[in-house]
Amino acid sequence: MPPLPIVKTPGVCGGAARIEGTKVPVWLVVLDVSSGRSLEQICMSYGLTREQVEEALRYYEEHREEIEGEMEEA
Known part of the structure; x- marks a missing residue:
């Protein structure tokens, strides 16, 4: 399975x-992981798959x- 992409789009997020x-x-x-939330909790909160969350963490x-x-700017 190819990695699920991380994208940047002007005007989105x-x-x-x-x-x-997603947005x-x-x-x-x-931030959620560093706050102690589990991958399952993150998936449920944002309607993501485990693979999407793992890809976001790899990108990080x-x-x-x-x-x-970006975290400082948010």
Whole structure:
């Protein structure tokens, strides 16, 4: 299965990296995980699959500085 893409679209979520097909920014998933929420809780809250949440976390690991900057701006 190919990775589920993370996209950036001007005017959607302030242009922040987000899970394709949603308005859920990567920084929000990261914030939820760092707050102690489980992947299952995050999936249920935003209507995401586990794969989408895991892809968002992989994106964060590869683009940490970018996502942390978006978190500061939010």
